[in-house]
Amino acid sequence: MSLNTRVIAALGAVVVVGAATVGTSVAIAAGQTEHSSHRATLQVGTTSVAADPLCWNDGSPLTDDQQDQCRTKANDALANGSLPQSDVRASDRIGVGVSPNVAKTGWWASTNGGSSSQGGQTSLFSYAQGPTFSGSQPAGKLLNSSGKTVITVVEIDKKSESPIAVWYFQTNTKDS
Incomplete structure:
Protein backbone atom coordinates (compact mmCIF):
# COMPACT_ATOMS: atom_id res chain seq x y z
CA MET A 1 0.00 0.00 0.00
CA SER A 2 1.39 3.37 -0.95
CA LEU A 3 0.18 6.83 0.00
CA ASN A 4 -0.40 9.39 -2.68
CA THR A 5 0.87 12.97 -2.33
CA ARG A 6 -2.58 14.32 -1.48
CA VAL A 7 -2.87 11.97 1.54
CA ILE A 8 0.69 12.80 2.64
CA ALA A 9 -0.04 16.54 2.42
CA ALA A 10 -3.24 16.12 4.44
CA LEU A 11 -1.41 14.16 7.14
CA GLY A 12 1.32 16.81 7.24
CA ALA A 13 -1.28 19.55 7.74
CA VAL A 14 -2.88 17.64 10.62
CA VAL A 15 0.52 17.19 12.30
CA VAL A 16 1.38 20.92 11.93
CA VAL A 17 -2.00 22.07 13.27
CA GLY A 18 -1.81 19.54 16.11
CA ALA A 19 1.72 20.62 17.07
CA ALA A 20 0.72 24.30 17.05
CA THR A 21 -2.31 23.55 19.22
CA VAL A 22 -0.23 21.57 21.72
CA GLY A 23 2.50 24.23 21.80
CA THR A 24 -0.02 27.01 22.42
CA SER A 25 -1.82 24.97 25.07
CA VAL A 26 1.44 24.31 26.93
CA ALA A 27 2.36 28.01 26.88
CA ILE A 28 -1.08 29.03 28.14
CA ALA A 29 -1.04 26.34 30.83
CA ALA A 30 2.37 27.56 31.97
CA GLY A 31 1.08 31.13 32.13
CA GLN A 32 3.39 32.25 29.34
CA THR A 33 0.95 34.12 27.16
CA GLU A 34 3.25 37.07 26.51
CA HIS A 35 6.86 37.28 25.39
CA SER A 36 9.06 39.13 27.84
CA SER A 37 11.42 41.50 26.08
CA HIS A 38 14.01 41.51 28.86
CA ARG A 39 14.88 38.07 30.18
Whole structure:
Protein backbone atom coordinates (compact mmCIF):
# COMPACT_ATOMS: atom_id res chain seq x y z
CA MET A 1 0.00 0.00 0.00
CA SER A 2 1.39 3.37 -0.95
CA LEU A 3 0.18 6.83 0.00
CA ASN A 4 -0.40 9.39 -2.68
CA THR A 5 0.87 12.97 -2.33
CA ARG A 6 -2.58 14.32 -1.48
CA VAL A 7 -2.87 11.97 1.54
CA ILE A 8 0.69 12.80 2.64
CA ALA A 9 -0.04 16.54 2.42
CA ALA A 10 -3.24 16.12 4.44
CA LEU A 11 -1.41 14.16 7.14
CA GLY A 12 1.32 16.81 7.24
CA ALA A 13 -1.28 19.55 7.74
CA VAL A 14 -2.88 17.64 10.62
CA VAL A 15 0.52 17.19 12.30
CA VAL A 16 1.38 20.92 11.93
CA VAL A 17 -2.00 22.07 13.27
CA GLY A 18 -1.81 19.54 16.11
CA ALA A 19 1.72 20.62 17.07
CA ALA A 20 0.72 24.30 17.05
CA THR A 21 -2.31 23.55 19.22
CA VAL A 22 -0.23 21.57 21.72
CA GLY A 23 2.50 24.23 21.80
CA THR A 24 -0.02 27.01 22.42
CA SER A 25 -1.82 24.97 25.07
CA VAL A 26 1.44 24.31 26.93
CA ALA A 27 2.36 28.01 26.88
CA ILE A 28 -1.08 29.03 28.14
CA ALA A 29 -1.04 26.34 30.83
CA ALA A 30 2.37 27.56 31.97
CA GLY A 31 1.08 31.13 32.13
CA GLN A 32 3.39 32.25 29.34
CA THR A 33 0.95 34.12 27.16
CA GLU A 34 3.25 37.07 26.51
CA HIS A 35 6.86 37.28 25.39
CA SER A 36 9.06 39.13 27.84
CA SER A 37 11.42 41.50 26.08
CA HIS A 38 14.01 41.51 28.86
CA ARG A 39 14.88 38.07 30.18
CA ALA A 40 18.05 36.19 30.79
CA THR A 41 18.39 32.43 31.03
CA LEU A 42 21.03 30.44 32.85
CA GLN A 43 21.72 27.04 31.30
CA VAL A 44 23.46 24.44 33.46
CA GLY A 45 23.95 21.08 31.80
CA THR A 46 20.55 20.13 30.40
CA THR A 47 18.49 22.39 32.69
CA SER A 48 17.77 26.09 32.54
CA VAL A 49 16.22 28.84 34.62
CA ALA A 50 14.92 32.13 33.18
CA ALA A 51 14.41 35.40 35.05
CA ASP A 52 13.36 38.99 34.66
CA PRO A 53 16.01 41.55 35.61
CA LEU A 54 16.53 42.16 39.32
CA CYS A 55 17.35 45.77 38.50
CA TRP A 56 15.61 47.64 35.69
CA ASN A 57 14.82 51.28 34.87
CA ASP A 58 12.27 50.82 32.05
CA GLY A 59 14.99 50.64 29.41
CA SER A 60 16.96 53.70 30.53
CA PRO A 61 20.44 53.45 32.05
CA LEU A 62 20.46 52.94 35.81
CA THR A 63 21.53 56.01 37.79
CA ASP A 64 24.38 55.76 40.30
CA ASP A 65 21.83 55.60 43.14
CA GLN A 66 19.90 52.84 41.35
CA GLN A 67 23.14 50.90 40.84
CA ASP A 68 23.89 51.16 44.59
CA GLN A 69 20.34 50.00 45.37
CA CYS A 70 20.79 47.15 42.90
CA ARG A 71 23.92 45.89 44.68
CA THR A 72 22.10 46.04 48.02
CA LYS A 73 19.07 44.25 46.59
CA ALA A 74 21.33 41.55 45.08
CA ASN A 75 23.20 41.01 48.37
CA ASP A 76 19.89 40.75 50.25
CA ALA A 77 18.51 38.28 47.68
CA LEU A 78 21.69 36.21 47.91
CA ALA A 79 21.51 36.19 51.71
CA ASN A 80 17.86 35.12 51.84
CA GLY A 81 18.15 32.62 48.96
CA SER A 82 15.70 34.35 46.62
CA LEU A 83 17.95 34.60 43.53
CA PRO A 84 17.02 32.25 40.66
CA GLN A 85 19.09 29.12 41.34
CA SER A 86 20.42 26.00 39.71
CA ASP A 87 22.45 23.06 41.00
CA VAL A 88 25.74 22.51 39.20
CA ARG A 89 28.48 19.91 39.11
CA ALA A 90 32.04 20.65 38.08
CA SER A 91 31.52 18.37 35.07
CA ASP A 92 28.54 20.43 33.80
CA ARG A 93 28.73 23.19 31.23
CA ILE A 94 27.29 26.66 31.91
CA GLY A 95 25.93 29.19 29.43
CA VAL A 96 23.77 32.31 29.48
CA GLY A 97 21.14 33.43 26.99
CA VAL A 98 19.31 36.75 26.65
CA SER A 99 16.24 38.03 24.81
CA PRO A 100 16.84 39.47 21.33
CA ASN A 101 16.08 43.00 22.62
CA VAL A 102 18.87 42.67 25.19
CA ALA A 103 21.26 41.30 22.56
CA LYS A 104 20.46 44.22 20.28
CA THR A 105 21.55 46.72 22.96
CA GLY A 106 24.59 44.74 24.09
CA TRP A 107 25.42 42.61 27.12
CA TRP A 108 28.05 40.72 29.08
CA ALA A 109 28.10 38.01 31.78
CA SER A 110 30.53 36.98 34.50
CA THR A 111 30.80 34.83 37.62
CA ASN A 112 32.26 35.58 41.03
CA GLY A 113 34.25 32.37 40.75
CA GLY A 114 37.23 31.15 38.83
CA SER A 115 40.93 31.45 39.38
CA SER A 116 42.40 33.89 41.88
CA SER A 117 44.66 35.28 39.11
CA GLN A 118 41.51 36.81 37.63
CA GLY A 119 40.56 38.46 40.92
CA GLY A 120 37.96 35.80 41.66
CA GLN A 121 35.84 36.89 38.70
CA THR A 122 35.60 35.04 35.41
CA SER A 123 34.08 36.31 32.19
CA LEU A 124 31.35 34.07 30.85
CA PHE A 125 30.68 36.37 27.90
CA SER A 126 32.50 39.58 26.95
CA TYR A 127 30.49 42.59 25.79
CA ALA A 128 28.83 42.04 22.42
CA GLN A 129 25.83 43.22 20.45
CA GLY A 130 23.76 40.72 18.51
CA PRO A 131 24.46 37.26 19.95
CA THR A 132 21.76 35.87 22.24
CA PHE A 133 23.82 33.03 23.76
CA SER A 134 27.21 33.04 25.44
CA GLY A 135 28.13 29.55 24.40
CA SER A 136 28.83 27.06 27.16
CA GLN A 137 31.94 26.70 29.26
CA PRO A 138 33.10 24.02 31.69
CA ALA A 139 31.57 24.80 35.09
CA GLY A 140 34.73 23.75 36.91
CA LYS A 141 36.51 26.84 35.55
CA LEU A 142 33.72 29.23 36.63
CA LEU A 143 32.80 28.16 40.17
CA ASN A 144 34.08 29.63 43.40
CA SER A 145 35.22 27.50 46.31
CA SER A 146 32.34 28.48 48.63
CA GLY A 147 29.92 26.19 46.79
CA LYS A 148 27.72 29.13 45.81
CA THR A 149 28.62 31.05 42.68
CA VAL A 150 26.81 34.17 41.52
CA ILE A 151 26.43 34.77 37.80
CA THR A 152 25.82 38.38 36.79
CA VAL A 153 24.33 39.33 33.42
CA VAL A 154 24.29 43.00 32.42
CA GLU A 155 22.58 44.76 29.53
CA ILE A 156 24.65 47.89 28.99
CA ASP A 157 24.37 51.19 27.15
CA LYS A 158 27.70 51.25 25.30
CA LYS A 159 27.66 55.06 24.93
CA SER A 160 27.29 55.87 28.62
CA GLU A 161 28.77 52.54 29.79
CA SER A 162 25.88 52.36 32.26
CA PRO A 163 23.83 49.24 32.95
CA ILE A 164 20.26 49.18 31.67
CA ALA A 165 19.28 45.87 33.27
CA VAL A 166 21.02 43.48 35.66
CA TRP A 167 20.23 39.81 36.37
CA TYR A 168 21.73 37.62 39.06
CA PHE A 169 21.66 33.84 39.23
CA GLN A 170 23.08 31.56 41.89
CA THR A 171 24.58 28.15 41.27
CA ASN A 172 24.94 25.61 44.08
CA THR A 173 27.83 23.20 43.62
CA LYS A 174 26.92 19.55 44.10
CA ASP A 175 29.24 16.56 44.32
CA SER A 176 29.82 14.76 41.05
